[in-house]
Amino acid sequence: MEASFRPSVSFLFLFLAFLFLPNFFFFFCTGLLSELRCIDTERRALLNFKQHLIDPSNRLSSWTANGDCCQWVGVVCHNVTAHVQQLHLRSFPPIPDDFMTGEQYDAQEEAYERSMFGGKLNPSLLDLKHLNYFDLSFNNFSASPIPEFLGSMKSLTSLNLSHAGFVGLIPHQLGNLSNLLYLNLDQGYNHFSGLHVNNLEWLSGLPLLEHLDMSHVNLSKASDWVQLTNTLPSLLDLRLSHCQLGPFIPRTPTVNFSSLLTLDLSENYFENTSIPSWIFGLRNLVSLDLSENFFHGPIPVDLQNMTSLSHLDLSGNYFNSSIPNWLGNLCNLREIRLSSNKWSQEISEILESLSGCLSDRLEILDLSYSQLHGRLTDELGVFKNLVKLFFEDNSISGPIPVSLGNLSSLTYLNFSNNQFNGTLPHNFGHLKNLAYLDLWNNSISGPIPVSLGNLSSLTYLDFSNNQFNGTLPQNFGHLKNLAHLDLWNNSISGPIPVFLGNLQSLTYLDLSYNQFNGTLPQSFGHLKNLAHLDLWNNSISGPIPVFLGNLQSLTYLDLSYNQFNGTLPQNFGHLKNLAHLDLWNNSISGPIPVFLGNLQSLTYLDLSYNQFNGTLPQSFGQLSKLEVLYINSNVLKGVVSEVLLPI
Secondary structure, three states, X not given: OHHHHHHHHHHHHHHHHHHHHHHHHHHHHHHHHOOXXXXXXXXXXXXXXXXXXXXXXXXXXXXXXXXXXXXXXXXXEOOOOOOEEEEEOOOOOOOOOOOOOHHHHHHHHHHHHHHOOEEOOOHHHHHOOOOOEEEOOOOOOOOOOOOHHHHHOOOOOEEEOOOOOOOEEOOHHHHHOOOOOEEEOOOOHHXXXXXXXXXXXXXXXOOOOOEEEOOOOEOOOOOOHHHHHOOOOOOOXXXXXXXXXXXXXXXXXXXXXXXXXXXXXXXXXXXXXXXOHHHHHOOOOOEEEOOOOOEEEOOOHHHHHOOOOOEEEOOOOEEOOOOOHHHHHOOOOOEEEOOOOOOOOEHHHHHHHHOOOOOOOOOEEEOOOOOOEEEOOHHHHHOOOOOEEEOOOOEEEEEOOHHHHHOOOOOEEEOOOOEEEEOOOHHHHHOOOOOEXXXXXXXXXXXXXXXXXXXXXXXXXXXOOOEEEEOOOHHHXXXXXXXXXXXXXXXXXXEOOHHHHHOOOOOEEEOOOOEEEEOOOHHHHHOOOOOEEEOOOOEEEEEOOHHHHHOOOOOEEEOOOOEEEEOOOHHHHHOOOOOEEEOOOOEEEEEOOHHHHHOOOXXXXXXXOOXXXXXXXXXXXXXXXXXXXXXXXXXXXXXXXXXHOOO
């Protein structure tokens, strides 16, 4: 009995130990974690790496000799072993949007350039034996090739050197990174041809690779790129945009790409050819981008077999037949981009062909620059889930259909540069999610509907070069998110509304070439973010208000062809960011102010056709960036100072 009893006790002990083992390790590791510090050899490796970096904004100030590298900016350690596993050292460029002025973008670009790392990569990184994630994207290593030693960092599963300015030959040693899942070498337009290859045979050493982006790398010598990328059995995402791939080889390669979900071959300019047939065999593709390749002829009928597609971009080619009716049978499509081709079709015919199974699925439709004509019918209203709609630069005519107001998911609408006429539908106020609305250069008339004041999400509104009349609706003052408002060249009248001063998100305001009158409202002094103000060719009168001199964000100010009088306010000298100042054809008097010489950012200054008197102040010699100066048709005397002769 005793012999048979002991195993039972042992078994019970082991069972209980196993039962409570997770809690034991939890308390043990919790105590251990509080004591963990990075490993000394790895800290020294990172400090050596830092020594060879150029860090103009001192982003790595936390990397100190006695510090815990697991707490440093950009460093991620394993939460048990404390080995350095990840380095996040990307910089963050400005993202251009439709609401940002050029001057604002330039300021953000300047800040980004100051933040970029440069210099060289130190081989001390090889001491980080457990590093699996390395991101150096959006930096500036323009004097350096990609170091060969990176190919010895065998633990790497993710390597991102995109937009980092590396130059020269991509080292074939990268093919030794057999654990790599993600490789991004996209150099972007700013560094085109900075990187190149003699061949792509080294890719065969990356059997686990799932994501490969070599966009903007010169691959013109890699004529067998199709066959070599086809050897990657796990590849999900292949991006080879703008790589000078050249013409496809005449024979059809045998391809499998059984796992491939995304293929981007855009901007390779395969002239005088049609889409190669092997692409249509990729039945699992979800995203296909063949834009800007000069493919010609009709869209190949074999495309209809790619039923998994949700994203299709064929824009910027030479397709010259009509958009095929069967395209509407690809029922998984969420995004269709067919812009910049010569479809020469009626818009209603295209919408009818897409209105089957796509009517409640399509989210993005881009048919801009496509030589489309005809009237837009109420067929548009069946696409209930449209989020973005691009019809700009066509010859679409007739009134905008009322059914457009039913597209409640719409955030982006561009109908600019067409031949739309009539009045705007009053149910536009239903588009609660609309952020971008561009109707520039049409023939739309009548008052601006009051319902537009309900579009609380609106950030961009361009109604310029139309025939709108009447006054601005009072409830425009509710558009608190509006950053860009352009009403140039209409027939809008009345005093400039006080409520515009409540739109404190405004960065761009153009009311020029209308029939506004009266004086500028005091509320404009609240527009602290305003960078661009254009009031040219109205009937605005009175002295130029002092509050304009408080708008420190102003870079562009055009008050020309109005009825302003009096003298320039003294605080105009505080507009340090002002690059463009146009006061042409008013009745402004007094001496040309000395303080204008303080506007060091000025590149354009027009004071002509006013009543300025006296002489040109010597302070103008400080305007080192000034390129254009008009001072004619005033009451000036003396000669232009020699310091202005280079202007």
